[in-house]
Amino acid sequence: MPVTEARVPEPAQLYSLITLTLLVHEPGPAGCVWCDKPWPCPSARQAYRLREGF
Numbered sequence: 109m110p111v112t113e114a115r116v117p118e119p120a121q122l123y124s125l126i127t128l129t130l131l132v133h134e135p136g137p138a139g140c141v142w143c144d145k146p147w148p149c150p151s152a153r154q155a156y157r158l159r160e161g162f
Contacts, residue, residue: 123162129155 133142133152140149148156 119162122158126155126159130159 129151133140133149133155135141135147138144139146140152143149143151
């Protein structure tokens with residue numbers, strides 16, 4: 109029988125992605141340092157809303 113890795117539950121994966129998004133998309137002098145959109149960028153807004161839903 110082949111060995112398989114344990115799967116991480118989807119909520120844990122989603123929370124990890126939310127955390128990563130909030131770490132990467134941060135405010136800078138001209139907006140978001142990652143995507144150069146005005147702060148708060150759409151990705152940071154969505155990640156914040158999803159985090160508040162947990």
